[in-house]
Amino acid sequence: QLVESGGGVVQPGRSLRLSCAASDSSFSSYAMFWLRQAPGKGLQWVAVISYHGTNKYYADSVKGRFTISRDNSENTVYLQMDSLRVEDTAVYYCARRNNGSPDYWGQGTLVTVSS
Amino acid sequence: DNVMIQTPLSSPVTLGQSASISCRSSQSPVHSDGNTYLSWLHQRPGQPPRLLIYKVSNRFSGVPDRFSGSGAGTEFTLKISRVEAEDVGIYYCMQAAQLPHTFGQGTKLEIK
Numbered sequence: 001q002l003v004e005s006g007g008g009v010v011q012p013g014r015s016l017r018l019s020c021a022a023s024d025s026s027f028s029s030y031a032m033f034w035l036r037q038a039p040g041k042g043l044q045w046v047a048v049i050s051y052h053g054t055n056k057y058y059a060d061s062v063k064g065r066f067t068i069s070r071d072n073s074e075n076t077v078y079l080q081m082d083s084l085r086v087e088d089t090a091v092y093y094c095a096r097r098n099n100g101s102p103d104y105w106g107q108g109t110l111v112t113v114s115s
Numbered sequence: 116d117n118v119m120i121q122t123p124l125s126s127p128v129t130l131g132q133s134a135s136i137s138c139r140s141s142q143s144p145v146h147s148d149g150n151t152y153l154s155w156l157h158q159r160p161g162q163p164p165r166l167l168i169y170k171v172s173n174r175f176s177g178v179p180d181r182f183s184g185s186g187a188g189t190e191f192t193l194k195i196s197r198v199e200a201e202d203v204g205i206y207y208c209m210q211a212a213q214l215p216h217t218f219g220q221g222t223k224l225e226i227k
């Protein structure tokens with residue numbers, strides 16, 4: 001089970017940190033995704049982090065503003081979002097990467113960027 | 116970027132009939148490790164997506180055998196046999212072979 005938290009309403013230019021807590025101790029064996037879905041829109045991949053946290057990759061739209069990290073001792077993955085823009089408004093999901101696919105998803109957390 | 120194009124964007128289907136969704140990629144989603152990382156996901160309204168098919172044709176745990184995936188190269192298909200009411204929603208293909216990972220626009224399945 002994956003549970004996201006940390007969403008909310010924030011002004012443009014401000015920061016927010018999302019968390020995704022896993023209930024399964026196998027968490028540390030898998031890479032993890034962050035994905036998002038703007039209201040009424042399709043799915044967008046945001047970032048991925050390797051199981052050990054060394055390798056991180058980002059969508060161009062968030063590169064330099066968002067940072068993915070993980071704490072395997074806490075079974076948690078994070079998404080630090082800085083310099084937020086109106087177009088970052090979305091439901092943010094974390095998902096486990098297995099066989100190249102996001103196999104288990106959280107319920108999502110809504111981030112609204114608005115003045 | 117590897118652009119994923121789904122057709123059709125909307126698919127009205129009669130209960131008990133079959134539905135087929137196509138996904139065409141601008142590049143073959145074959146990873147350097149030799150695997151083809153092409154997935155299919157289903158999203159019901161108000162719910163997170165759930166994985167149906169991974170690596171082109173492998174059904175994820177708990178997915179009914181009414182769902183099948185096929186394809187190769189840049190052309191992939193999801194087939195749903197004997198459509199049930201619970202199958203409504205939006206279906207997405209996704210490639211995870213190249214960065215950035217990309218999704219198709221989504222295909223809305225609805226019951227006639």
